[in-house]
Amino acid sequence: MLGSVKGPQDVKRLTVEELPRLAGEIRDLLVDSCAKYGGHLGPNLGVVELTIAVHRVFDSPADPVVWDTGHQAYVHKLLTGRASGFDALKQEGGLSGYPSRAESEHDFVENSHASTALSYADGLAKAFKLRGERDRTVVAVIGDGALTGGMAWEALNNIAAAKDLPVVIVVNDNGRSYSPTIGGLASHLSSLRVNRHYEDVLEYVKDKIGNVPVLYDALHGFKKGVKDVIAPQVMFEDLGLKYVGPIDGHDEQAMEAALRKARGFRGPVIVHALTRKGRGYAPAEDHDEDQFHSPGAFDRATGAEKPKGRIWTNVFSEELVRLGKERDDLVAITAAMLHPTGLNAFAEAYPDRIYDVGIAEQHALTSAAGLALGGMHPVVAVYATFLNRAFDQLLMDVALHRLPVTVVLDRAGVTGDDGASHNGMWDLSILQVVPGLKVAVPRDGDRLTELLREAVEVSDGPTVLRFPKGPVAETLDAVGRLGEMDVLRVPKGDPEGGHESEPDVLLVGVGPMAQICMEAAVLLDAQGIATTVVDPRWVKPLDEALAPAARQHKLVAVVEDNGRVGAVGDAVARLLRDADVDVPVRTFGIPQEFLDHAKRAAILSRIGLTGQDLARQITEAVARRAQAE
């Protein structure tokens, strides 16, 4: 049946009796393709009926459907003619794991940073109104997790004020982000979940008294059950939004009825759907940690994931637990990503010193500032790409106050599979401009533990530590020290570091890129290009010893896993200019582009960040220089 669905019009044509079969086929395909490649299985299993209902009631793309975060849009893809693409989900050249404007006219938004859908919807609805396209409804689907983000509330505040904007906001409430969603809103929503039978009471009360806050207040005093039920509704209605719900999000017909009612209002309305993450696939439903939010490849029969081996996150996680034992002023903050950032171990060891703030990176940083003002040393662990959200908070609320906050950036550099928005390629550029901030980039697990210790020792300002996704790099021992930098290699035949003749190239390997510098150095040496490799460890501020070291070489090359513009390479060039060192500097990093999804290794190879590519480009640069002389 799924094969016959080429677009929403085919979904509309199906009889009500046929829909359970369609839902079943969708779930089968979701499990099959996620088992093969990994993917956002749990969230998608939870929105099967909801998505079918959306496409039966609304008229996409005339009625845009905007998916918040976008990780739950697989079913939408399946219903908009992309089933065959699931053979290569998230693979190079294959379907993206998020909505993609290049893939379909049914996809409007592909930013997968959370809590933006309502703002997009607000703007789309305003544009349609200005253009006189009054028949169009904008649908925004947002999870209870994404609803913890401040942007969602900024948008609600605006949408509510525009009474005639036809925006249908479907709150997909499964009670979870990765882990259970936290916070006051979440507990309001969950009280509504467990008290569904009070819905009748609510209807009765509404009939009798209408929407009069003072009477609700009086009622709050009378009956806790009633309060639990009406609080979320009142919360939305007090903002000026209509509210329909709660609806069983797995009852397709009930969802259709609610959505039709909502569409009829021709104004902003919340449709509150209750769903279960992982629905219909037992290993996901039973998975305590995150109900298969985003597993890697797994065995379909058992749900067992392929082992990942030891990853960078594990090293951080374990060292932070050790540090937490030594220092009771250390506290940790996560923005709804307790397990993915490895903070779960810290949380288990020191349950009083962990804060899950929801998908609220901005709040995370300023709350960390408050904790630091109060005498704590917070460690805020976020994925590198999500730090962008909290730049101003890091700059003004933390750094301006010279507060000892350590920000740990996981998934820094090319991450690959999740596409453009998930690459951690901005942090080393934006962090360069923050006064007083110190930034460390470990090249291997030993350096990660060493630098994390150094970072939390800094008491007069913020520190950042960044490391990539995936298996932790093998230990690469230093052969010497230059200031605070590790010397990893001196030109062949000269282990003491004294030079018989002038060495040619100084390779500065930022963190894990030191490894490919070492590979390149072997190739360069083999061609008679004498190569030194250093790892600065701390890339901001840079070590002054770089200037005299550079002066002894004919070419300096800086290699980093970050966008090239304004990052460490540019900082090295500036340092040398300021020190009147006129040795040419080449910078190697990620081109300043939005990179399509593919495996990390494939992307690094495409953009020339491999030992071989580096050696080739440096050989050419050296040859050009020799010619010029």
Ligand code: TPP
């Ligand atoms: N921070 C930002 C700004 N964007 C993100 N995408 C994330 C963190 C990582 N993230 C992706 S999905 C998700 C998080 C924290 C949980 C979303 O929960 P919810 O909106 O309830 O959707 P569900 O997966 O439960 O359907």
